[in-house]
Amino acid sequence: MASGAGRPGAVARRLDESLRYDAPSPHIGRTTTEAVEIDGIVIPADAKVLLLIGAADRDPERFTDPDRFDLNRGEAPHVAFGVGIHTCIGQPLAKLEAELVLTALARHTETLAVDGTPTRQLNNWLRGFATLPIVATPARDVAR
Ligand code: HEM
Numbered sequence: 001m002a003s004g005a006g007r008p009g010a011v012a013r014r015l016d017e018s019l020r021y022d023a024p025s026p027h028i029g030r031t032t033t034e035a036v037e038i039d040g041i042v043i044p045a046d047a048k049v050l051l052l053i054g055a056a057d058r059d060p061e062r063f064t065d066p067d068r069f070d071l072n073r074g075e076a077p078h079v080a081f082g083v084g085i086h087t088c089i090g091q092p093l094a095k096l097e098a099e100l101v102l103t104a105l106a107r108h109t110e111t112l113a114v115d116g117t118p119t120r121q122l123n124n125w126l127r128g129f130a131t132l133p134i135v136a137t138p139a140r141d142v143a144r
Helices: 008-021 091-108
Strands: 027-031 036-038 041-043 048-052 109-114 129-131 134-138
Touching: 008 091, 091 109
Parallel strands: none
Antiparallel strands: 027 048, 036 041, 109 134
8 A cells, every 4th residue: 555655735634534434432422411302212311322433434424435435535524533512622632643643654655555464452442453564665855
């Protein structure tokens, strides 16, 4: 897989598509403070509710061909950071860190490819990799 070196301007959009496609935090919990009706189904007060972020970000009514990983997708915003009053407070920091790392990688590498079998970390809540072996070839014309 090519790294997209030389095109770091698209990093933010690519990051958003990665977060949409494979939510790092795929579900969050809530407790209802009052009865609520959603699509004709009543959830009583004081009920534990699991919100499936991963499913919401693959909603075919919101995203075209939602199971396709499309780095050029530019449609509805995803909910990987949650929504509402408890939306992720670290979102700007997470985006900044990822953007800096991915931009530096794109600038300093000609190609990046998976080199081996990645292993998932075992966690009931957060999705991520314990190992992700990659092979990179350095960019030839980088000003250091
Ligand atoms: C890719 C990285 C991250 C993802 C996908 C993520 C995702 C989320 C999600 C889904 C929630 C729950 C939102 C809700 O309950 O509606 C949340 C809450 C939160 N996140 Fe993050 N997060 C990330 C990085 C960070 C970082 C870097 C920090 C801190 C430096 C952070 C701090 C928090 C805090 C404090 C809350 C609780 C906010 C509240 O309950 O009011 N997160 N995050």
